[in-house]
Amino acid sequence: SSTLVSEMLEEVADRFSFQLQQRKIRILIHVEQGVTSLLLDRDKIDQVLDNLVSNAIKYTGDEGAIRLEARKIEKDVLEISVQDNGIGIPKKDLSRIFDRFYRVDKARSRNMGGTGLGLSIAREIVKAHGGSIILESELGQGTRVVFLLPIQQEEEDEL
Ligand code: ATP
Numbered sequence: 001s002s003t004l005v006s007e008m009l010e011e012v013a014d015r016f017s018f019q020l021q022q023r024k025i026r027i028l029i030h031v032e033q034g035v036t037s038l039l040l041d042r043d044k045i046d047q048v049l050d051n052l053v054s055n056a057i058k059y060t061g062d063e064g065a066i067r068l069e070a071r072k073i074e075k076d077v078l079e080i081s082v083q084d085n086g087i088g089i090p091k092k093d094l095s096r097i098f099d100r101f102y103r104v105d106k107a108r109s110r111n112m113g114g115t116g117l118g119l120s121i122a123r124e125i126v127k128a129h130g131g132s133i134i135l136e137s138e139l140g141q142g143t144r145v146v147f148l149l150p151i152q153q154e155e156e157d158e159l
Pocket residue numbers: 051055056059060084086087088089097102103104105109113114115116117118119120142143
């Protein structure tokens with residue numbers, strides 16, 4: 001059955017509401033007009049979103065901001081992005097960031113928990129859906145992760 005994209009993004013934010021409030025991190029959701037219901041493997045895409053939002057929270061200072069955005073690029077591709085204004089990632093680490101167990105220097109990750117699997121799992125799921133995922137980051141400025149998913153045709157309306 002089809003998923004309402006705006007609801008899906010609002011529900012991710014809800015799942016993290018405790019941490020967001022505790023850290024005074026604002027979350028902004030923007031869904032482009034015309035992006036409504038889509039056929040998505042909701043459980044899997046939720047896993048991707050949870051991994052990305054959990055990173056955005058972990059690696060952003062108190063009172064930071066996170067932006068979740070969904071839009072259509074081309075007729076049959078959905079783009080979802082998770083952007084933060086957190087600590088960012090050094091250039092030298094970017095090429096390995098999706099590797100299993102890879103974490104940017106242990107010192108800054110030590111106190112934050114985690115195994116370094118979140119991004120690799122996210123990439124596996126997105127790839128399994130025929131999509132792609134990229135990460136852009138500027139040290140000290142923030143990080144943006146963008147994934148693309150092919151949009152499946154809506155089921156034919158029953159007549
Ligand atoms: P896990 O996801 O298994 O709990 P993790 O968050 O350390 O652990 P990944 O999600 O795979 O692992 O991320 C890998 C590394 O990339 C992180 O350790 C962190 O250094 C860096 N990273 C990921 N997302 C961000 C982000 N939004 N801002 C800054 N650094 C990030």
